[in-house]
Amino acid sequence: MTSRHDSLRSFRSAYLDYLEGARNEPPVVEDLPAAQRGAARAFIESITAARGVDPYASRPSIEQLLARPRQTDDRVGDLADMLRDHLRTAVDSRTLVTPDVAATAAGLASAWVIQARGMRLRIVPEAESSELSYTIANRAEDIAQVFSAFPDSHAVLYATIGERPLGAVVDRGDVSNAIETPSGERRAPRLRRTVVDAATACEEWFIGMIPDLEPASAPEVQLPTTVEPVLDPLHLATEVVREVSTAGSRARIEAKRDSWGAFGVQEAQLLAVIVEAAQDEPLPEAVYRAHVDKLAEIAA
Amino acid sequence: MGLSSPPFDPEHPLLTDRKRLDRILDVMFATIQKTLFPRRRGGVRGPVTGQSDLQGVAEPVLEGTGVSTEDALAEAARALLQFRPDRLEGEWEALAVRIARNKAVDALRASGKGLRGTDHRPALRLVSGDAEREGPGGERQPGVFESIRSDWGDPEAEFLVLQDVLKLRDLAREALNDRDQEIFFAVHFHGYSRREVGQRLGLTSQRIGQIYSKSLQTLEAHPDYPFKPASRVERPATRRNR
Numbered sequence: 066m067t068s069r070h071d072s073l074r075s076f077r078s079a080y081l082d083y084l085e086g087a088r089n090e091p092p093v094v095e096d097l098p099a100a101q102r103g104a105a106r107a108f109i110e111s112i113t114a115a116r117g118v119d120p121y122a123s124r125p126s127i128e129q130l131l132a133r134p135r136q137t138d139d140r141v142g143d144l145a146d147m148l149r150d151h152l153r154t155a156v157d158s159r160t161l162v163t164p165d166v167a168a169t170a171a172g173l174a175s176a177w178v179i180q181a182r183g184m185r186l187r188i189v190p191e192a193e194s195s196e197l198s199y200t201i202a203n204r205a206e207d208i209a210q211v212f213s214a215f216p217d218s219h220a221v222l223y224a225t226i227g228e229r230p231l232g233a234v235v236d237r238g239d240v241s242n243a244i245e246t247p248s249g250e251r252r253a254p255r256l257r258r259t260v261v262d263a264a265t266a267c268e269e270w271f272i273g274m275i276p277d278l279e280p281a282s283a284p285e286v287q288l289p290t291t292v293e294p295v296l297d298p299l300h301l302a303t304e305v306v307r308e309v310s311t312a313g314s315r316a317r318i319e320a321k322r323d324s325w326g327a328f329g330v331q332e333a334q335l336l337a338v339i340v341e342a343a344q345d346e347p348l349p350e351a352v353y354r355a356h357v358d359k360l361a362e363i364a365a
Numbered sequence: 366m367g368l369s370s371p372p373f374d375p376e377h378p379l380l381t382d383r384k385r386l387d388r389i390l391d392v393m394f395a396t397i398q399k400t401l402f403p404r405r406r407g408g409v410r411g412p413v414t415g416q417s418d419l420q421g422v423a424e425p426v427l428e429g430t431g432v433s434t435e436d437a438l439a440e441a442a443r444a445l446l447q448f449r450p451d452r453l454e455g456e457w458e459a460l461a462v463r464i465a466r467n468k469a470v471d472a473l474r475a476s477g478k479g480l481r482g483t484d485h486r487p488a489l490r491l492v493s494g495d496a497e498r499e500g501p502g503g504e505r506q507p508g509v510f511e512s513i514r515s516d517w518g519d520p521e522a523e524f525l526v527l528q529d530v531l532k533l534r535d536l537a538r539e540a541l542n543d544r545d546q547e548i549f550f551a552v553h554f555h556g557y558s559r560r561e562v563g564q565r566l567g568l569t570s571q572r573i574g575q576i577y578s579k580s581l582q583t584l585e586a587h588p589d590y591p592f593k594p595a596s597r598v599e600r601p602a603t604r605r606n607r
Contacts, residue, residue: 074578081574085558103594108581111533111592112553114526117399120534120550124394125435127386131446133439192444194467203452227471253452 073101077108084112141190144226144263145177148188151264156271157181173214174207175221179267182275184219186234186267187211193227197260201235205254209240220270223256224263232263234270298344302336328364335360378450379457389458390442392527393465397437399527400469441468455521462520462527529591533584540587541580548573549580 079092094105125133149162160181168175168187175187189208191200201223208221224232233256243252258266306328313325339356342348379386441464445457453460537549548566551557552573559570559577566573584590 077578077581078574081552081559081577084556085560104585107592107594110526111530115530115533115554116556117402118395118527118530118534118554119398119402119434120537120554122394122398122434124391124438127383127390127442130390130435130439130442133436192440192467193471203447203449 072097073104076101076105080109080112141176141188141226144190144224144230145188147230148177148179148222148264148267152179152181152267152271155264155268168211168214173211174204175211175215175218179222181271184271184274185215185217186220186222186270187215187218188222188224189235191223191225193225193230195225197223197225197231197233198256201256202253205240208235212237212240219274222263222267222270224266230263231260232266233258233260234266298340299333299337301340303330303333306333306336324364331363332360335363374446374449377446379446385457388528389445389461390438391531392458392524393441393445393461394434394438395527395531396462396465396523397434397441397469400466401434401437401472437468437472438465440471441465444468458524459519459521462524466520532589532591536584536587536589536591537580540583545576545580545583548576549584552577553581 076092076094076097079088082088083091091109094102094109097105145162145164149160152160152162160179162177162179165173165175165178165187174189176190177188179186179188189204189211191197191204204223208223211221212218220237221235222232223235224230235256235258239257240254242254244250245252258270260266261269309325310328313322313328316322316325335356339348339353339360342352342356374380379389441461444464445461448460448464534550534554537546541549544566548562551562551565552559559573562568563570563573568576585593
């Protein structure tokens, strides 16, 4: 009995020496008598499993745990920042990524909204280590609620947070149960697209949706303030005379057709003089009358 | 927002069976402790450093994140309760171990990135997930990030063995006096060397070894001892006779 205890005690002591770094190799269980090997293995299993467990730690209750603040919200923001930077470079320099205030207020899963190339993509984040291919089955209902609440959402980016975020873009149809053919079995929702890094998933989706139909940068729009404020009097007068002449040519009255239809360059030039004079300063009536009389004389 | 949005179903089977939920949470807690602050061979106590006594004085947290075992457990508990029962394959216990491992790894990955300060929790002690990459002889030891997955086995088996560890802890509390309990926990759970324990308690390492061995014999003789050889089921994935 004493011998049995001694050999097992020696084994344990040797194993502790090994754990403490005093031995390079652990003692061999098979060197013990057969009757003691089970106890030796149980000891190794016990001490291996116990290492790292704090025997003094007191676990909080489930109520206390659920009341703790979340640790992940900052990291969702990091994901949004990363996506904005990437999409502005790769897809659309005007990409906006904004907190999804409406979804938050409604208690929905969407955390951020991406707007680029006229499309709207909502982000539903998932914990870093999640296997999205599997967790989609559990989150499909949440994503479906996002689509239902926001009909203007073109798709949802289902992505993990963390240092290397992964993701896949989910379409409306992806979050519905499907009936398989030919078996007719009901299949739970699943990701149709491959899970890749979140930035690539977004970029490929945007480019796939709007290939090259819409330019990434719109042409410069000339605002009213940049238009030349001074009219060209000759151009204006020519246009007016042309309209009068055209109207005269179509007149049924022969006299009108002859007179109006004959209006041309001379009348336009004289009319331009009147307009130009009126642009610089108020045109005295006497001067105006003189111009009109001259114009009537030429036309006659 | 986002991650916190799915509500808990009050009819969730784990919320209606609180004893089972408590057992599961206990094991999740132990899993997270082992992953975040492992004790490794060579008298090295993982990333937890500078403890002033054998029982520890503060809740350790990961550097740069302010994340503690309790924080990681809170995340894991939420994830477990948000998992829809109709999607469950296997047992809740195995799922719980997988979730606990993943949440602990999330916390490790986030450590050292300065994502959260610790000003709001000044009593916490900072430790690094990258700490102690050299053994006592200067030899290289696997870092936490390298080793966390190598110890992982079948989650269902791990649940059972960790449940036995917790039973052993409870039995030690019941069957050993305060001094023997402290020595047993320091060597068996915390991974202190017998020499370190002796120095703290003013005893020789040989004496500590004797007390530890005697305590183990006391526990083994108890009818509720969970690691009885006859009751052990072969679990190759979790038996790592290194």
